[in-house]
Amino acid sequence: xxxxxxxxxxxxxxxxxxxxxxxxxxxxxxxxxxxxxxxxxxxxxxxxxxxxxxxxxxxxxxxxxxxxxxxxxxxxxxxxxxxxxxxxxxxxxxxxxxxxxxxxxxxxxxxxxxxxxxxxxxxxxxxxxxxxxxxxxxxxxxxxxxxxxxxxxxxxxxxxxxxxxxxxxxxxxxxxxxxxxxxxxxxxxxxxxxxxxxxxxxxxxxxxxxxxxxxxxxxxxxxxxxxxxxxxxxxxxxxxxxxxxxxxxxxxxxxxxxxxxxxxxxxxxxxxxxxxxxxxxxxxxxxxxxxxxxxxxxxxxxxxxxxxxxxxxxxxxxxxxxxxxxxxxxxxxxxxxxxxxxxxxxxxxxxxxxxxxxxxxxxxxxxxxxxxxxxxxxxxxxxxxxxxxxxxxxxxxxxxxxxxxxxxxxxxxxxxxxxxxxxxxxx
Amino acid sequence: xxxxxxxxxxxxxxxxxxxxxxxxxxxxxxxxxxxxxxxxxxxxxxxxxxxxxxxxxxxxxxxxxxxxxxxxxxxxxxxxxxxxxxxxxxxxxxxxxxxxxxxxxxxxxxxxxxxxxxxxxxxxxxxxxxxxxxxxxxxxxxxxxxxxxxxxxxxxxxxxxxxxxxxxxxxxxxxxxxxxxxxxxxxxxxxxxxxxxxxxxxxxxxxxxxxxxxxxxxxxxxxxxxxxxxxxxxxxxxxxxxxxxxxxxxxxxxxxxxxxxxxxxxxxxxxxxxxxxxxxxxxxxxxxxxxxxxxxxxxxxxxxxxxxxxxxxxxxxxxxxxxxxxxxxxxxxxxxxxxxxxxxxxxxxxxxxxxxxxxxxxxxxxxxxxxxxxxxxxxxxxxxxxxxxxxxxxxxxxxxxxxxxxxxxxxxxxxxxxxxxxxxxxxxxxxxxxxxxxxxxxxxxxxxxxxxxxxxxxxxxxxxxxxx
Numbered sequence: 001x002x003x004x005x006x007x008x009x010x011x012x013x014x015x016x017x018x019x020x021x022x023x024x025x026x027x028x029x030x031x032x033x034x035x036x037x038x039x040x041x042x043x044x045x046x047x048x049x050x051x052x053x054x055x056x057x058x059x060x061x062x063x064x065x066x067x068x069x070x071x072x073x074x075x076x077x078x079x080x081x082x083x084x085x086x087x088x089x090x091x092x093x094x095x096x097x098x099x100x101x102x103x104x105x106x107x108x109x110x111x112x113x114x115x116x117x118x119x120x121x122x123x124x125x126x127x128x129x130x131x132x133x134x135x136x137x138x139x140x141x142x143x144x145x146x147x148x149x150x151x152x153x154x155x156x157x158x159x160x161x162x163x164x165x166x167x168x169x170x171x172x173x174x175x176x177x178x179x180x181x182x183x184x185x186x187x188x189x190x191x192x193x194x195x196x197x198x199x200x201x202x203x204x205x206x207x208x209x210x211x212x213x214x215x216x217x218x219x220x221x222x223x224x225x226x227x228x229x230x231x232x233x234x235x236x237x238x239x240x241x242x243x244x245x246x247x248x249x250x251x252x253x254x255x256x257x258x259x260x261x262x263x264x265x266x267x268x269x270x271x272x273x274x275x276x277x278x279x280x281x282x283x284x285x286x287x288x289x290x291x292x293x294x295x296x297x298x299x300x301x302x303x304x305x306x307x308x309x310x311x312x313x314x315x316x317x318x319x320x321x322x323x324x325x326x327x328x329x330x331x332x333x334x335x336x337x338x339x340x341x342x343x344x345x346x347x348x349x350x351x352x353x354x355x356x357x358x359x360x361x362x363x364x365x366x367x368x369x370x371x372x373x374x375x376x377x378x379x380x381x382x383x384x385x386x387x388x389x390x391x392x393x394x395x396x397x398x399x400x401x402x403x404x405x406x407x408x409x410x411x412x413x414x415x416x417x418x419x420x421x422x423x424x425x426x427x
Numbered sequence: 428x429x430x431x432x433x434x435x436x437x438x439x440x441x442x443x444x445x446x447x448x449x450x451x452x453x454x455x456x457x458x459x460x461x462x463x464x465x466x467x468x469x470x471x472x473x474x475x476x477x478x479x480x481x482x483x484x485x486x487x488x489x490x491x492x493x494x495x496x497x498x499x500x501x502x503x504x505x506x507x508x509x510x511x512x513x514x515x516x517x518x519x520x521x522x523x524x525x526x527x528x529x530x531x532x533x534x535x536x537x538x539x540x541x542x543x544x545x546x547x548x549x550x551x552x553x554x555x556x557x558x559x560x561x562x563x564x565x566x567x568x569x570x571x572x573x574x575x576x577x578x579x580x581x582x583x584x585x586x587x588x589x590x591x592x593x594x595x596x597x598x599x600x601x602x603x604x605x606x607x608x609x610x611x612x613x614x615x616x617x618x619x620x621x622x623x624x625x626x627x628x629x630x631x632x633x634x635x636x637x638x639x640x641x642x643x644x645x646x647x648x649x650x651x652x653x654x655x656x657x658x659x660x661x662x663x664x665x666x667x668x669x670x671x672x673x674x675x676x677x678x679x680x681x682x683x684x685x686x687x688x689x690x691x692x693x694x695x696x697x698x699x700x701x702x703x704x705x706x707x708x709x710x711x712x713x714x715x716x717x718x719x720x721x722x723x724x725x726x727x728x729x730x731x732x733x734x735x736x737x738x739x740x741x742x743x744x745x746x747x748x749x750x751x752x753x754x755x756x757x758x759x760x761x762x763x764x765x766x767x768x769x770x771x772x773x774x775x776x777x778x779x780x781x782x783x784x785x786x787x788x789x790x791x792x793x794x795x796x797x798x799x800x801x802x803x804x805x806x807x808x809x810x811x812x813x814x815x816x817x818x819x820x821x822x823x824x825x826x827x828x829x830x831x832x833x834x835x836x837x838x839x840x841x842x843x844x845x846x847x848x849x850x851x852x853x854x855x856x857x858x859x860x861x862x863x864x865x866x867x868x869x870x871x872x873x874x875x876x877x878x879x880x881x882x883x884x885x886x887x888x889x890x891x892x893x894x895x
Binding site: 001002004005010013014016017018020021022023024025026027028029030031032033036037039040041043044045046047048049050051053055057059060061062066068071072074075076077078079080081082083084085086087088089090091092093095096097098099101102103105106107111112113115116118119120121122129147149150152153155156157159160161162226227228229230231243249250251252253254255256264267273274275276277278279280281282284286287288290291292295296297298299300301302303305306307308309310311312313314316319320322323324326327328329330331332335338377381386389 | 428432433435436437441442444445446447449450451452455456457458459460462465466468469470471472473474475476477478479480481484486489491494497499500501504505506507508509510511512513514515517518519520521522524525532535536538547548549550551553554558561583584585587588589590591592593594595597634636638639662663664665666667670671679681687688689690691692693694696710730731732733734735736737738739740741742744747748750751752753754755756757758762765766767769770773787789810811814819820822823825843866868871872873874875876877878880881882884885886887888889890891892
């Protein structure tokens with residue numbers, strides 16, 4: 001090829017780089033596959049996984065992934081392809097994306113969904129910006145009890161638009177106070193289940209709050225819980241966001257899947273990719289990306305968002321999970337999550353923990369420890385138990401616990417026994 | 428590719444839906460299918476999709492290199508998959524070590540001083556970079572005046588979109604002979620400029636050889652120089668953004684570092700900065716003390732968080748495996764990518780295709796198909812016809828400054844034979860009957876898709892199709 005190009009060495013191809021800017025790489029030599037695997041395995045062996053150590057951490061939790069999901073997302077046609085800009089060569093993934101949108105719409109009760117944001121935190125940021133574009137108002141009202149990571153991301157997303165975050169406190173029952181009133185509110189964000197794991201059924205009051213301020217309602221949801229509880233369309237949600245963890249492993253927190261759905265009337269203000277059904281030139285059903293004039297590659301600085309690459313493959317995993325489980329399987333898993341969480345909560349109550357908030361919870365709950373928390377957590381860790389997330393800023397010695405279908409009775413009994421020993425001072 | 432009239436999931440016959448005790452929600456319209464039906468459905472869908480393993484995928488600006496299977500293997504270790512992001516640091520030392528090392532490797536490759544791995548995609552990295560620029564100017568009392576971000580007209584659409592999302596006004600400057608127009612740049616640079624966003628080589632595949640002069644001009648007015656790393660595959664081991672004078676850099680692990688694109692994601696867009704901007708990077712930063720890794724959240728100047736946890740860890744792990752495997756041979760990756768692009772460009776030029784602007788290219792090039800308009804054809808028609816020849820077409824209609832653009836990036840992984848076959852197809856298409864090209868594709872699972880109808884009558888879920 002050098003001869004064909006009329007050059008003597010490959011270096012000539014780089015002669016436009018100014019000599020003062022030339023550099024070389026100080027990296028070790030190449031390795032073969034076996035060496036790379038051995039190196040990485042050795043490093044990762046320093047991790048302790050869910051299977052080595054029961055964990056009761058909330059937010060992103062371990063869930064069972066049926067083998068058929070792995071098989072589906074391992075198809076190279078899906079995982080090596082690019083964003084489907086050529087629909088004729090991408091019907092497979094486009095149909096899967098359309099089905100994903102359909103499943104999200106069904107679960108959330110919304111009319112449309114996009115093909116993902118990065119995670120629920122960035123989805124919340126985008127939802128706030130979308131509300132601002134729609135009604136030009138400046139405030140985003142959020143519950144005070146929200147995961148602090150999410151709040152930090154939200155602050156970064158709304159900064160450029162000059163929006164202001166207003167926090168609303170929660171009552172003794174751990175639920176957001178709904179009597180808040182304010183001016184210039186673009187959107188109210190409610191979580192259901194909320195950060196304390198509590199289910200909110202004040203449907204009428206939530207909707208009233210939104211109408212009082214003539215604001216948009218953004219609902220933060222847990223997709224699995226929506227197989228058994230009423231969807232946020234039930235209480236007036238305009239935009240729905242959440243983490244689409246189904247079918248996707250924890251992976252130390254990423255990739256996640258930011259669910260984003262809304263009512264049809266707002267679709268042209270939606271960020272991200274959307275797939276639509278249409279026909280080909282023979283009238284046969286076909287799929288393609290649509291409403292692209294919202295997006296950065298066309299609208300540039302005026303786009304609804306800067307997002308380009310998203311978490312598409314996580315959508316396929318989510319869809320494959322839902323397809324494999326069906327409505328019956330989803331409900332079974334959701335009920336199992338509730339049952340196990342209740343079992344663990346009762347067990348903790350029996351050994352001296354308090355539950356500061358009454359009421360129904362899904363698969364997360366708050367307990368407060370009778371003594372210093374850090375001490376307990378550290379000691380438990382050395383005994384092979386990862387406790388929940390300390391939430392001292394909300395509840396003194398409070399722990400937010402997460403339990404799923406993966407927590408067997410044996411695992412919970414074993415953990416409870418160790419916790420009891422520690423509490424009683426028998427080490 | 429296979430052709431199926433594959434029904435929607437909801438159209439496949441399944442079992443009855445049962446509502447167990449304790450369920451409040453009465454209706455949930457999700458089918459109950461056997462595993463066999465589910466697998467068949469998705470297998471059929473996959474067979475109607477073109478991937479990198481299927482064939483030549485010269486999508487310009489996307490760097491569709493082969494995704495080594497090694498990367499998939501290491502990402503499936505249980506100790507990577509089943510660790511929780513909030514586990515005690517002592518129990519995730521392995522993941523933290525990989526992230527810490529990856530940051531160092533990216534510093535070496537780009538010539539920057541510090542990295543964050545938190546951004547989940549290239550555009551997310553740009554947004555993070557712009558937030559850092561904003562925090563920097565606020566810290567020196569220039570937050571109110573530094574309102575503008577300059578981008579060339581050849582820039583990726585994400586550049587202006589990201590700058591605007593961070594609250595900046597965008598100033599676009601024209602290109603001159605395929606490069607930054609220095610006079611136009613000088614004209615718009617002022618004490619109002621926060622940053623100039625540039626990719627080098629640019630989206631035409633042309634190296635901005637006046638980069639050092641550009642850097643001097645930008646710094647003279649106190650602004651920052653931002654590197655869009657989409658085209659980093661063109662320069663590894665030859666030059667570094669840090670040496671060229673860039674202050675902030677994002678890299679696309681899903682382009683340069685061989686992690687798969689996943690049909691649109693997940694990607695990863697780490698951001699590197701020079702020392703004076705390090706304190707603004709997102710929290711947490713990974714630090715090493717007495718042989719142990721720690722997350723430091725206690726950084727008062729940090730912009731805070733840009734995603735929920737630490738970024739797309741699985742993608743970081745794959746990129747780490749890629750860099751370990753290639754090592755210093757990354758320079759060969761770049762050489763081969765640039766050699767392939769120049770070879771393919773010359774072949775297409777000789778075949779009569781117009782490549783605007785003379786001279787060399789780096790890892791990609793742009794041809795203009797404007798001459799086919801007189802036959803009543805558009806670049807998209809040729810793209811669709813290429814599908815019939817078994818090729819994924821190049822990026823079409825970008826960059827916007829080239830009429831009827833075809834943006835071609837063969838990457839280092841293509842052989843001379845596959846590029847020659849692509850050129851042959853391009854030659855044949857030139858000679859073909861106009862109607863055949865205009866009505867292409869003829870061999871795909873579907874014929875030309877009516878995208879206008881999809882916009883005019885949006886059907887966005889199966890509820891819009893299936894009558895219950």
